[in-house]
Amino acid sequence: MLETLKKHLTQTSFKTQLLLLFVMGLSILAIVVTLATTVSTHYLMENMFITRNKILVEAFAKQSTLALLYGSEENSRDAVRIVSAFQSVEYAAIHEVNHKRLFEYGKSVPGIDLPPPYPIQKELDAHWVFIEPVVVMNPIDKEPSNGGGQSNQKPQFLGYVKVLVSKSELQTIQSTIVLSNGLIIFILSAILYFIFRKLVNQMVEPLQTLTRTMKKREEGQTGVRASLQGAKELHTIGEAFNQMINVLEEREEALIKEMHSREKAEENVRQHQRELAHFSRLKTMGEMASGIAHELNQPLAAIVNYTGGCLERLQTEQTVPEFVAVVQKINDQAERAGAIIHRLKDFLRKGNAVTESVDVRLAIENVLKLIECELNQYEIKWSVQANECPKALMDKTHFEQVTLNIIQNAIEAMKENTEGKARLLTITVGLSGKEMVEVSIKDTGPGIPPEILEKLFEPFFTTKEEGMGMGLSIVSSILESHGGRIQVSSMVGEGAMFKLFMPGEGIRDK
Template structure:
């Protein structure tokens, strides 16, 4: 860790200690206060919801009692006594229900048959055991039950608070069972009252929902017997927002203090550490390969001596490196020139001998001169063509263009190269195994040149005995690989170390530059060309390139 950083951290720690003591204590007290306030608000809201339900039940009770005691109900009972089949119609209960502000009302006879239903007119003449069972309740208060109502989706059960009262006229007894539905309207009223998300549930089914509560939440449940329950969901988001606001304020304060302390430490350490950091940066650049690095920071004492020694060292290093590079370049081209001279010298000998034979035959007026001229000309032309190939290969090796990289599907590329060998020489079989979707960024023309050279070498290695050439394209998570494998004689171990050297060849008439150029192309693509296979069992060349993801 740098000295400048250590000083900045020391000042920051001095500023952080009081904040580390104050902030947790303040946050704990704030969290406790906000939690108590939320609990108090939830208890008040729950009580308000309970009281609102009780008021709804009380209003329903009074409405049913007023209905039973009304002259309209008395007249209805009298008519029912005198004309049992005509007095009470299917819409009778609906009118009575609406006049009293109820949402549930059914009129039953002694046996529990529905005479008229305001909330479900189609129930007339059928029993309604769940609703008629309320007549057996001893409590005068409304009780929660599930009643059937019609909706857009058909019949569904909705919880309701209902109460039952008898209506007697002579020996006739009617039952009026009425109350209020616990539906969407009630949920919205409770949501506005409690500022919470309210859901009315009947069993596992949500009957009505209103309001919303941002997470995280706390839930309170008001059970309504077995018929339903009211779920109140309160949001703790406001509490968390308040906590986060205070935390943000403290963090800003702490950050300001730390920043000021760190800045002060940096300013104090800057004057001392600047020369050392400059030397560190200079050493890093030298390690990365730079040779002309000079440290310009002003320093005195031992640090100043170190700066001057470093600058002298880099000057000497640059001079020495330049001399070494020049020597290596001269040595490399000397070796290339030596090999090229050797390759050129070989064709010159048969050319010289052919010309000397022609000169001798001409001087001696030899009758065989035309025949000798034709044979010698063929030899000279063949050797000249060989010289041209050597020069061409050398030119390509010396001036290999920079690859133009683009996404290349190696399976498709290998297929196009193999199409050039649709009719291989007799006795040789091509066996492609090409995986699709193996893509690398490469120069298509240069890779084609490499594959053509490798397939051609494989065929030439098997021209005497025949065999098969297997071309595989496969991919790993990181590499795209093309393999060219033959069943020829293979490569002896003593030749593998030199097989990619320029002008090294074991083929008669070969230039020794084909594999050298192929290896250089793979290197400039960021990949490599590998050789494998066992001697006597064939050779395998693998093109390994970074896979394009």
């Protein structure tokens, strides 16, 4: 119960809580006041009722004096007429000294024949009984002294009167008073409630305004300030809020400036990274230049041969169909040379990175074609194993650059192998988990010592005499910028294996 109340109180507004407390207080006050008034009024009215009836009975007794002196019914009736005018008087009787009833009015009830001494005042269930003696005061001596003004009289008992008064009148009056009290208190409470409600509204309004201001701020509006009104505490809260907002807005402004400068810095970094990658590719091309020249030499030599053959045939006047076959071969070789140039051009393309869907296997084969000459030169056998044909989400050129860099390193490592050990380059394409594409490039080179492994991706770290030490660092940063990563494992004398992880496209759906 208490918990429910607590919970309710925490969920209701301050205004409702104030009103609830006031209503509770007012209700308790109303109940207490009604009860107290009722009890006090009850006793007051009862005392007044008794006193009034006592006076009435005393007057009745006085009026009955003559009736008892005369023993007259007529005089008795006159006396009773006065007392019977009161509605609550249900029974009245005049008795002589010997208890003989001289006259009676109304209906008697049992239990009211009470012995002297009189006067008697007794409460029954539904009535009050009053018995008052009828006495006359006789002067002992009618003379001037009379005890010097003091009573020098002797009472003479003539009889008594008996009056039965119903409590119904008293009960009706008491009920009316209770009802009136209740009604007055209810009306008063209602008036007080409305007055208090108005006051609470006035008290709470600044708080609500402050809450609305805070809400606006929460929704993101700027420049909002609390208006300082209401109680002293609310002033303090408003001032604190305004101060807090001032500080917050200053910090926000600083943060925005910081963000802008950071974005600018990041853009610069990205720009440098792009330029670095391009530079790296140019360098790679430079390193590959003799291989490419050799590569291009073959189709060009073939074109020269075929062109010389065509010239001899033209001099020997052979038939056209033979020319077609030769020209076809010239064309093929020229296309081959063009493709080589095209791949080079693609590789050296300079521009912003564009995340796209890259067919990993196809991209790897392109790279292998670029470097095929070197592979063949150093008698390296390669294989691409791909159970799946996944697509990676990254810039295609960057992927090719990463792959080429790792393969070139593998070639570099294996070409030094002069111990007759087979030179094998094994590339495996697969999935890693549900989101990543995994490409493993394994060589049979001398392997990488553990102390070097730790520093392998640090910038400007190299084991080559002519190297700059930026290759693997760029590879690592390219992959990280695309949400991927690179791992390396190696056993000295056995070779090394690089694992490239890149975000894959549509892998989760599979």
